[in-house]
Amino acid sequence: KEMTVREALNSALDEEMSADPKVFLMGEEVGEYQGAYKISKGLLEKYGPERVLDTPITEAGFTGIGVGAAYYGLRPVVEFMTFNFSMQAIDHIINSAAKSNYMSAGQISVPIVFRGPNGAAAGVGAQHSQCYAAWYASCPGLKVLAPYSSEDARGLLKAAIRDPDPVVFLENELLYGESFPISAEAVDSSFCLPIGKAKIEREGKDVTITAFSKMVGLALKAAEILAKEGISAEIINLRSIRPLDRATINASVRKTNRLVTLEEGFPQHGVGAEICTSVIEESFGYLDAPVERIAGADVPMPYAANLERSAVPQVEDIVRAAKRACYRAVPMAATA
Amino acid sequence: VETSVPFSAHKCEGPSRSVETTPQELISFFRDMALMRRMEIAADSLYKAKLIRGFCHLYDGQEAVAVGMEAAITKKDCIITAYRDHCIFLERGGTLLEVFAELMGRRAGCSKGKGGSMHFYKKDSGFYGGHGIVGAQVPLGCGLAFAQKYSKDENVTFTLYGDGAANQGQLFEALNISCLLELPAILVCENNHYGMGTAEWRAAKSPAYYKRGDYAPGLKVDGMDAFAVKQACKFAKEHALKNGPIILEMDTYRYHGHSMSDPGSTYRTRDEISGVRQERDPIERIRKLILGLDLATEKELKDMEKEVRKEVDEAIAQAKESPNPDPSELFTNVYAKGYGVEAFGADRKEVRAALP
Numbered sequence: 001k002e003m004t005v006r007e008a009l010n011s012a013l014d015e016e017m018s019a020d021p022k023v024f025l026m027g028e029e030v031g032e033y034q035g036a037y038k039i040s041k042g043l044l045e046k047y048g049p050e051r052v053l054d055t056p057i058t059e060a061g062f063t064g065i066g067v068g069a070a071y072y073g074l075r076p077v078v079e080f081m082t083f084n085f086s087m088q089a090i091d092h093i094i095n096s097a098a099k100s101n102y103m104s105a106g107q108i109s110v111p112i113v114f115r116g117p118n119g120a121a122a123g124v125g126a127q128h129s130q131c132y133a134a135w136y137a138s139c140p141g142l143k144v145l146a147p148y149s150s151e152d153a154r155g156l157l158k159a160a161i162r163d164p165d166p167v168v169f170l171e172n173e174l175l176y177g178e179s180f181p182i183s184a185e186a187v188d189s190s191f192c193l194p195i196g197k198a199k200i201e202r203e204g205k206d207v208t209i210t211a212f213s214k215m216v217g218l219a220l221k222a223a224e225i226l227a228k229e230g231i232s233a234e235i236i237n238l239r240s241i242r243p244l245d246r247a248t249i250n251a252s253v254r255k256t257n258r259l260v261t262l263e264e265g266f267p268q269h270g271v272g273a274e275i276c277t278s279v280i281e282e283s284f285g286y287l288d289a290p291v292e293r294i295a296g297a298d299v300p301m302p303y304a305a306n307l308e309r310s311a312v313p314q315v316e317d318i319v320r321a322a323k324r325a326c327y328r329a330v331p332m333a334a335t336a
Numbered sequence: 337v338e339t340s341v342p343f344s345a346h347k348c349e350g351p352s353r354s355v356e357t358t359p360q361e362l363i364s365f366f367r368d369m370a371l372m373r374r375m376e377i378a379a380d381s382l383y384k385a386k387l388i389r390g391f392c393h394l395y396d397g398q399e400a401v402a403v404g405m406e407a408a409i410t411k412k413d414c415i416i417t418a419y420r421d422h423c424i425f426l427e428r429g430g431t432l433l434e435v436f437a438e439l440m441g442r443r444a445g446c447s448k449g450k451g452g453s454m455h456f457y458k459k460d461s462g463f464y465g466g467h468g469i470v471g472a473q474v475p476l477g478c479g480l481a482f483a484q485k486y487s488k489d490e491n492v493t494f495t496l497y498g499d500g501a502a503n504q505g506q507l508f509e510a511l512n513i514s515c516l517l518e519l520p521a522i523l524v525c526e527n528n529h530y531g532m533g534t535a536e537w538r539a540a541k542s543p544a545y546y547k548r549g550d551y552a553p554g555l556k557v558d559g560m561d562a563f564a565v566k567q568a569c570k571f572a573k574e575h576a577l578k579n580g581p582i583i584l585e586m587d588t589y590r591y592h593g594h595s596m597s598d599p600g601s602t603y604r605t606r607d608e609i610s611g612v613r614q615e616r617d618p619i620e621r622i623r624k625l626i627l628g629l630d631l632a633t634e635k636e637l638k639d640m641e642k643e644v645r646k647e648v649d650e651a652i653a654q655a656k657e658s659p660n661p662d663p664s665e666l667f668t669n670v671y672a673k674g675y676g677v678e679a680f681g682a683d684r685k686e687v688r689a690a691l692p
């Protein structure tokens with residue numbers, strides 16, 4: 001059986017709203033419009049305007065209201081039309097949501113989910129194409145999840161809604177329409193994935209590639225190509241950016257002795273940088289090659305198709321880096 | 337009793353100037369405000385003795401807002417405020433020990449020493465903090481009101497903010513949504529006339545804050561008169577449950593500077609401060625009422641102030657006895673559910689802990 005990521009998110013929301021009357025959805029166009037990307041399709045009809053709230057285009061206001069409602073004990077799901085717009089409300093995500101449980105010594109927990117598409121879509125330019133994984137994952141008090149497949153989307157969104165802490169849930173617009181095989185277990189309404197655990201998406205023995213969200217798909221494609229050339233790549237789907245599953249990453253690197261980190265976001269202070277540090281700290285002696293990092297180009301996203309393509313990681317970039325890590329390619333600097 | 341001045345109303349019929357009270361209430365207003373005043377003066381000394389660190393914003397002068405509001409509502413109603421939060425916490429049922437221990441960063445503090453002066457909470461009696469980002473508490477308070485309405489609890493939320501925060505964009509965003517959804521949200525602008533050192537007229541094109549809600553009704557209240565505050569809050573609660581948001585502008589005054597680093601004298605005159613003390617002081621107003629009605633003698637009130645002073649001194653002594661938080665508390669309460677994930681200290685090879 002197959003399911004699109006859109007159906008996975010929609011059914012997860014539906015089931016959690018049905019299971020817990022404290023769960024409600026708010027955001028721009030989530031109701032009558034059926035969601036800017038149709039993730040909330042049918043929910044207004046089913047749960048009514050008290051639980052599916054169309055908000056004005058005022059992120060600071062409605063995000064703050066969501067966080068306040070969570071202080072009181074409700075379980076809001078706040079949709080950002082894209083995470084780029086969450087910048088208008090980042091103070092509430094960081095200062096009002098992430099820190100309250102700590103500052104109040106546990107009196108004020110904040111069970112809220114902030115969700116929406118993150119990262120680059122296609123042809124929408126710099127202000128609508130940024131990955132915020134590293135931003136949010138740098139902040140203690142937040143949990144940050146990034147699903148890849150339909151199973152991820154269902155299991156992680158349900159886990160996020162049931163979790164007693166603020167969760168930033170990073171979706172990807174380009175994945176919404178993609179279909180994935182889904183198990184009978186994963187379509188059951190009790191299905192849930194653990195927060196903080198990565199998934200070995202493909203086992204391998206020569207090189208570890210870490211990725212999340214849409215980049216997992218590219219890593220899997222790269223692994224196919226590498227396999228034809230005799231390189232066995234292990235693909236780790238991070239699923240959870242914070243907490244980061246350092247144990248799974250390090251265990252894999254201790255097996256393969258090589259690491260390529262992959263992400264769509266900017267390289268500086270990115271998720272790859274943190275993974276690299278963790279491996280240097282925990283598994284330095286196991287590394288047979290320098291860690292390779294593939295990330296978005298260090299520029300704002302350009303509009304022109306050819307430039308945009310150069311600004312986001314491509315399969316050939318991953319293949320090349322994996323080969324470098326396996327000494328099957330000559331580093332560019334050495335050829336100069 | 338009669339309120340000091342009439343209410344000024346915007347898009348509503350204001351309440352009557354005559355307020356019902358009892359001898360007990362008059363006495364308790366006097367005592368509560370005297371206690372707050374003494375507590376804040378003591379915090380000033382502790383700060384100067386370097387026992388309190390960082391920021392410390394004192395409430396003396398504004399006490400009538402806290403006691404008048406509490407007298408009009410129940411603990412099921414919520415209050416949320418900014419960083420000038422000591423006295424609101426006390427009025428919601430917090431103890432002096434919790435206040436002083438928190439200020440000194442001790443274990444017995446209301447946030448176990450992890451919040452500090454600006455982050456007091458008492459959720460079990462409807463006090464949701466204690467917020468350090470100017471204006472952010474307004475949408476948060478509207479969110480509490482949203483949850484009350486969603487849960488069909490017939491209660492309201494009072495969101496306090498200063499005249500400085502009154503110009504914040506997110507206030508208008510939250511008010512708009514709250515009015516659309518008819519939330520039981522009461523926005524209380526504590527206008528002490530200075531946002532830090534900026535006089536209201538230098539920051540606001542229109543300092544008539546009770547009218548700034550445009551479509552939302554408002555009421556201007558003498559915030560130095562506990563009975564006017566009580567009357568207005570009672571009126572606002574009834575209004576909010578029936579019709580949705582209302583703005584209360586409390587005309588008040590802080591005797592201290594903005595925070596402890598501000599002597600409070602560069603942007604206003606000493607005459608202005610002493611003028612308010614002589615003519616509008618909220619405690620003196622109640623003292624006069626009590627004496628005028630023969631409810632207590634001058635000596636009895638003086639004794640009460642001595643008693644209050646002793647209570648404060650005892651709480652400080654007790655707070656000083658309270659130990660610092662255990663070092664392991666560094667890693668508690670980061671999450672409600674930390675899944676035992678490893679977190680790191682400054683040197684991760686040296687200090688790490690599983691998050692509870």
